[in-house]
Amino acid sequence: MxxxxxxxxxxxxxxxxxxxxxxxxxxxxxxxxTISPENTPDPLVPGFQFPEGAATLSGWITDMIRGEPLPAAVSAAERLHAHGWGLWTALTLETGQVYEGQRLRVFETWLTPEDLTTASGLRSVADANEIPRRRAPLRSFAQLNAAGAGSFSAEAVTPRVVGFVKFDPVAADHILRQDLLSRATLDTLLRRGAPQIPAFPAAALVVKPVFQVIKRSDLIGGRYSALQVWPGPPETPRALPPAQWPDVVWLDLLDGGSGGGAVDSLGATDGSTRTDETTYPVSRLIHYRLSAADAAVLDSDKPGTGAQPGDLAVLVAMHVTTREIARWTWQTFWWTPEPETPLAPSSSAIASLRPQQLRGAARNYAMALAYTMQVPDQPQVRGNNSGAAVYAYNPWIEARFAPADLPDSIPGLDPLGRPAANNHGVQSNCLSCHAQANYNPDHLDTAPRFTGARYVDLADPKFNGTLQVEFLWTIARHAR
Ligand code: HEC
Incomplete structure (x- = not known):
């Protein structure tokens, strides 16, 4: 316990x-x-398959970043983004499972690190169908990140932004069978000289969903609640946590509102500036009602939250990674009031690739992805930091990071090829930071740490004395 x-x-x-x-x-x-972990379903999106072949994905990546001939580059970029949307469609589909009166989406049935530690008693994913399991408790990020070396200092400041990490059945089964969330296993591998943990199967998928809790007791007029909206990247890179975003929209728990992209830039806390145009039905967001147990666990985890049964958890953001290619695929999603024309790091072009099969609340999210660290891409080992950076981050998760949070950043080029420090969250790349993931039980101060966008050499001598954890920081930080 x-x-x-x-x-x-x-x-x-x-x-x-x-x-x-x-x-x-x-x-x-x-x-x-009892919640049974669901396999990632086929969302029947034309042209999408999961897992996609590594050679196919790599071919698209090469064509996209070569930049020429242009039509090939554009169509490759479109295929990669369509792949990201296909994943999102699949993992947000509703399942046949109902839990405490609410239908579960695919990712909601998956297993958390706590479910997979040795202490849980699970030996394979099949066991999870037998053992009663509650909805995953929402955890504060300060707590999630306190679990290992290095922490994000800025994370404690955003109230009520909570979430968890979840492994699909393929990833979960690999972790259970190899006992990868056990320090004893990781120590043995390291002492025997293994450079890294055993590779995950291609169909392994891991998500990091982030929710905002809406308390019924805080509702205005018994129905409205303000939600911060991402204003787009700052002109000069700086840390931009949600608390500093100037605009809000109003969510209506009774599902009214005609919001079609408008935001409230005054955002009076008493709701006096709310209009019908800046009000959005809560059904435009993926959400669920907290049960008594959900509220109690959240409150004990994060004292002072004062969560009550019936409060809402609304999904504001989600990170998604798959092992279809050796360096994993990285895509991220966040709720937007303007799903046709989302702001950077997403774009209207990316939004236009959403498949028809993506319906309902899940269609109102923006996407950004990073399948490479740089353009042109560098080899996996012994490359250099000479290319233009690829920026991909989630406004709710990384935009708050300041240089102190990303100590292994190195200067390079921005996406337009201009010199840049690349040491803020708004200048970060999923793959760069996850390539650094390592288990470091000896607390070597040479071990790779968090970084902004840059090239990372997977054979960097800085990994010596550490165990590479297949790009998954959770393995290093949550092993018990
Ligand atoms: C500065 C470092 C950093 C950046 C940048 C970053 N992450 Fe992570 N990520 C982490 C850490 C640390 C965790 C461990 C879980 C936790 O403590 O929240 C994590 C967890 C995850 C997980 C859960 C599986 C795992 O690796 O543990 C996914 C999926 C994920 N991130 C995806 C992304 C995506 C997609 C992006 C880019 C949009 C991204 N991350 C950017 C550091 C980073």
């Missing part, structure tokens, strides 16, 4: 539940609390 004296944790609930289940028989009340 995480925290003695707090409310029942999930592991207590699980073991307590298992005992109860035995005592009460199969038809016990816990049957309703």
């Amino acid at each position: 995480r925290c003695p004296g707090s409310l029942p944790t999930r592991s207590f609930l699980r073991h307590g539940a298992a005992a109860l289940g035995l005592a009460l028989g199969a038809a016990s009340l816990w049957a309703a609390g």
Whole structure:
């Protein structure tokens, strides 16, 4: 258990539940609390398949960044972005599973690091169908990041932005069978001289969803709540946490509002500046109602939240990665009031590639992706930092990072080829920072740390004495 004296944790609930289940028989009340991890479904998007062949994806990447001949480059870029949208369509589909009266989407059925640690008792993903499991508790990011070496100093300041990491059944099964969230395993691999953990299968998929909690007690007029909206990248790079975004939109829990891209730049906290045009039905966002247990766990994790049953968790952002290629594919999504014309780091061109099959709330999200660190791309080892950087970040997650949060940044070029420090979150690249991921039990101060956009040499001597964790920081930071 995480925290003695707090409310029942999930592991207590699980073991307590298992005992109860035995005592009460199969038809016990816990049957309703079992969530089965769903395989990533085929969303029937023409041209999309998962996993896509590594050679096919690599071919698109090469064509896209070569830049010439132009038609080939454009169509390759379109195919890569269409691939990102296909993943999003698949993992946000609703499943047949209903939990506490609410239908679960595919990613909601997946397993968290806590579900996969040795202590959980799971040995393979099949076991997860047998063991009662609650909805994953929302965790504060300060807490998520406190788990390992290096932390994001700015993360504690944004209230009510909470989330978790989830592994699809393929990734989860690999972690369980190889026991990768165990320090004993990682230590053994490191001591025996393994450079990295065993590679994940191509269909492995990992997500990091981020929610904002809307408290019913804070609603204006019993129905409206303000939500910050990303204003686009600052002209001069700087840390831009959500608390400093000037504009809001109003979400209506009774599903009114005619919002079609308009934002409220005054955002009076009493709601007096709200108009019908700056009001959006909450059904435009992926969301769920907190149960009593969800609220209790959140409150014990983040005292002072004051979460109550019936409060809403709305999905504001999600990171997605897949092992289809050796350096993984990286794409990120965030809610936008203008899904046809989202701001950078997304674009109208990217939005125009959303497939028809992407419907409902999930269609109102913007996407950015990073399948390379630079243009032109560099070899995986012994390349250099000479190319123009690719920036891809999530406004809700990385925009807040200042240079102190990204200590291994090195200066290079911005995406337009101009000299840039590339040391802010708005100048970051998923792949650059995740390429640095390593397990460092000896606390070597040479070990790679967080970075902004740059080339990372996967054979850099700085990895010596550490274990590379297949680009997944969670393995290094959540192993127990
Ligand atoms: C500055 C470093 C950094 C950048 C940039 C970054 N991440 Fe991460 N990411 C992390 C850390 C650290 C974690 C570990 C989980 C946690 O503590 O929140 C993580 C977790 C994740 C996870 C869960 C699996 C894992 O690796 O542990 C996914 C998926 C993910 N990030 C995707 C992305 C995507 C997509 C982007 C780009 C849009 C991105 N990340 C940018 C540091 C970074």
